[in-house]
Amino acid sequence: xxxxxxxxxxxxxxxxxxxxxxxxxxxxxxxxxxxxxxxxxxxxxxxxxxxxxxxxxxxxxxxxxxxxxxxxxxxxxxxxxxxxxxxxxxxxxxxxxxxxxxxxxxxxxxxxxxxxxxxxxxxxxxxxxxxxxxxxxxxxxxxxxxxxxxxxxxxxxxxxxxxxxxxxxxxxxxxxxxxxxxxxxxxxxxxxxxxxxxxxxxxxxxxxxxxxxxxxxxxxxxxxxxxxxxxxxxxxxxxxxxxxxxxxxxxxxxxxxxxxxxxxxxxxxxxxxxxxxxxxxxxxxxxxxxxxxxxxxxxxxxxxxxxx
Amino acid sequence: xxxxxxxxxxxxxxxxxxxxxxxxxxxxxxxxxxxxxxxxxxxxxxxxxxxxxxxxxxxxxxxxxxxxxxxxxxxxxxxxxxxxxxxxxxxxxxxxxxxxxxxxxxxxxxxxxxxxxxxxxxxxxxxxxxxxxxxxxxxxxxxxxxxxxxxxxxxxxxxxxxxxxxxxxxxxxxxxxxxxxxxxxxxxxxxxxxxxxxxxxxxxxxxxxxxxxxxxxxxxxxxxxxxxxxxxxxxxxxxxxxxxxxxxxxxxxxxxxxxxxxxxxxxxxxxxxxxxxxxxxxxxxxxxxxxxxxxxxxxxxxxxxxxxxxxxxxxxxxxxxxxxxxxxxxxxxxxxxxxxxxxxxxxxxxxxxxxxxxxxxxxxxxxxxxxxxxxxxxxxxxxxxxxxxxxxx
Numbered sequence: 061x062x063x064x065x066x067x068x069x070x071x072x073x074x075x076x077x078x079x080x081x082x083x084x085x086x087x088x089x090x091x092x093x094x095x096x097x098x099x100x101x102x103x104x105x106x107x108x109x110x111x112x113x114x115x116x117x118x119x120x121x122x123x124x125x126x127x128x129x130x131x132x133x134x135x136x137x138x139x140x141x142x143x144x145x146x147x148x149x150x151x152x153x154x155x156x157x158x159x160x161x162x163x164x165x166x167x168x169x170x171x172x173x174x175x176x177x178x179x180x181x182x183x184x185x186x187x188x189x190x191x192x193x194x195x196x197x198x199x200x201x202x203x204x205x206x207x208x209x210x211x212x213x214x215x216x217x218x219x220x221x222x223x224x225x226x227x228x229x230x231x232x233x234x235x236x237x238x239x240x241x242x243x244x245x246x247x248x249x250x251x252x253x254x255x256x257x258x259x260x261x262x263x264x265x266x267x268x269x270x271x272x273x274x275x276x277x278x279x280x281x282x283x284x285x286x287x288x289x290x291x292x293x294x295x296x297x298x299x300x301x302x303x304x305x306x307x308x309x310x311x312x313x314x315x316x317x318x319x320x321x322x323x324x325x326x327x328x329x330x331x332x333x334x335x336x337x338x339x340x341x342x343x344x345x346x347x348x349x350x351x352x353x354x355x356x357x358x359x360x361x362x363x364x365x366x367x368x
Numbered sequence: 369x370x371x372x373x374x375x376x377x378x379x380x381x382x383x384x385x386x387x388x389x390x391x392x393x394x395x396x397x398x399x400x401x402x403x404x405x406x407x408x409x410x411x412x413x414x415x416x417x418x419x420x421x422x423x424x425x426x427x428x429x430x431x432x433x434x435x436x437x438x439x440x441x442x443x444x445x446x447x448x449x450x451x452x453x454x455x456x457x458x459x460x461x462x463x464x465x466x467x468x469x470x471x472x473x474x475x476x477x478x479x480x481x482x483x484x485x486x487x488x489x490x491x492x493x494x495x496x497x498x499x500x501x502x503x504x505x506x507x508x509x510x511x512x513x514x515x516x517x518x519x520x521x522x523x524x525x526x527x528x529x530x531x532x533x534x535x536x537x538x539x540x541x542x543x544x545x546x547x548x549x550x551x552x553x554x555x556x557x558x559x560x561x562x563x564x565x566x567x568x569x570x571x572x573x574x575x576x577x578x579x580x581x582x583x584x585x586x587x588x589x590x591x592x593x594x595x596x597x598x599x600x601x602x603x604x605x606x607x608x609x610x611x612x613x614x615x616x617x618x619x620x621x622x623x624x625x626x627x628x629x630x631x632x633x634x635x636x637x638x639x640x641x642x643x644x645x646x647x648x649x650x651x652x653x654x655x656x657x658x659x660x661x662x663x664x665x666x667x668x669x670x671x672x673x674x675x676x677x678x679x680x681x682x683x684x685x686x687x688x689x690x691x692x693x694x695x696x697x698x699x700x701x702x703x704x705x706x707x708x709x710x711x712x713x714x715x716x717x718x719x720x721x722x723x724x725x726x727x728x729x730x731x732x733x734x735x736x737x738x739x740x741x742x743x744x745x746x747x748x749x750x751x752x753x754x755x756x757x758x759x760x761x
């Protein structure tokens with residue numbers, strides 16, 4: 061049964077009073093994610109915006125057990141929590157790590173890979189705001205091509221990020237885990253149903269959630285949903301789902317309006333025609349790749365139930 | 369059951385007997401056999417435990433911090449670079465007051481070093497909020513793993529603890545060890561039940577919430593106070609263990625011939641055995657020498673060292689590690705313990721990178737100490753033992 065928004069409980073497991081910026085895509089996503097997860101859950105959050113805006117001691121926005129230690133160990137920490145739950149016979153408790161893109165694509169990639177390869181019984185959620193926002197908008201491996209950040213500034217020699225976004229969901233698919241999905245704070249119905257599916261799946265589950273960031277991306281704070289929607293429309297973000305090796309594209313992008321998406325945000329405003337053309341080319345290649353990969357895996361893993 | 373084993377086996381056996389429920393560990397010389405033995409125990413069905421074969425030590429310590437925070441008795445072990453890699457998380461384990469036990473097999477860290485014993489892996493971790501005990505024999509390693517859980521889990525302590533043993537000298541040298549039976553361990557160390565807050569969906573807590581400056585200082589003070597209280601707990605648990613198993617390891621420090629000694633030598637780890645032989649030999653020759661085997665480095669037994677060295681005329685401190693530009697870490701601790709004594713305190717740095725510390729070395733150390741006891745002066749405060757280009761004294 062697919063969830064509808066009205067099926068979500070009134071109560072906020074991630075309660076109000078947290079200190080995220082107005083219009084924070086991550087906070088929007090986390091709130092909905094938490095409602096689907098319910099109370100039989102343990103949350104681990106590494107160093108990230110979330111570890112700060114979910115409250116400073118003695119406050120905590122989580123009404124479920126919450127654990128935090130350092131930056132790069134989400135995969136390992138949730139492994140430890142999951143094994144502890146197993147020892148206690150608490151099979152109904154879902155162990156969830158929620159990390160930023162820096163904590164996932166960069167410094168935390170090793171621990172993430174280890175946990176995935178061991179097929180730990182956990183959900184790993186990366187909220188992807190495409191830079192180190194907590195420390196003041198530095199480039200991460202997840203920063204898109206062209207984006208201006210404080211470490212990829214617009215200067216005389218180069219303008220914005222010269223590299224291309226690291227495809228962590230694809231890396232996770234390559235681990236052969238039971239469930240990998242991408243989602244977006246701007247598509248709550250798609251998001252909550254992916255969280256539900258993840259919750260109902262055993263083994264390692266990876267979700268990467270697109271989370272627009274007002275101060276980092278520099279757009280009007282009322283436009284978070286709009287920015288996220290445009291990202292999917294133009295192909296800067298794809299909504300995908302990979303179950304037991306079979307990739308499915310949940311929403312066909314229109315592959316247009318890239319320029320509208322870019323011009324909405326201060327981080328891209330400097331981009332010239334050449335840079336935009338390069339970016340357009342890269343996302344079209346990505347789109348072709350995913351279509352081909354989806355076809356291939358649907359054929360290759362048809363009927364496969366076990367992890368790949 | 370008496371068996372001839374190395375310290376890695378002795379540790380693995382004690383961990384099994386302690387009914388540890390989550391282990392995360394990664395191999396590194398000279399600790400590797402420890403993770404192998406545990407894997408074998410589990411595969412043979414004689415040990416019932418979650419064993420997370422992580423992809424590195426940063427993850428092993430992260431995982432056991434999480435499992436212990438969830439109220440489950442946990443263990444990890446490492447050596448050298450592995451311990452250095454864990455460094456960041458050691459503060460979290462201490463700060464969250466988690467009674468994790470870690471087997472550390474000492475080995476030098478960094479360039480230029482190899483795979484042999486030195487304490488520059490564990491001693492730089494002294495400020496992370498972990499208790500540290502150093503041992504001399506494989507029997508002592510085994511016994512201290514069992515004691516460690518009882519010390520760490522005591523409500524006056526609730527801090528993690530590392531049991532440090534000399535790489536190769538203990539890990540790869542076999543000797544007869546009395547391996548504890550399950551029933552006797554169950555009586556000494558009952559199955560773990562967390563008596564403090566832990567991550568429980570029925571009773572949620574936040575563990576490790578970012579802490580503003582209004583609170584951090586008090587948390588730090590509580591760790592300091594627990595560390596001080598741990599001194600009593602170490603002594604108590606040692607007595608309980610001696611009652612239960614008939615083996616008395618003397619708690620914080622063990623002394624030999626200290627009643628009327630003029631010159632005392634403070635040791636840690638296996639060099640104690642070498643020094644023990646030399647002290648006995650010198651005593652037969654009428655030399656008034658004594659030996660203090662320091663077992664706890666954190667908390668450092670300040671009062672006990674001041675007490676046992678109260679009437680000596682010179683104190684030597686053994687250091688298998690260096691704090692460059694000052695002297696050895698152990699020397700600094702001992703000097704602090706003897707701050708109101710006016711006898712010479714001399715640091716003897718040696719055995720670095722696994723270099724053998726010989727009886728001849730220890731004889732020359734005692735010669736320097738007896739001379740200082742006679743004159744009341746040290747020629748130098750820091751001596752480099754058997755170091756090419758350096759003359760002792």
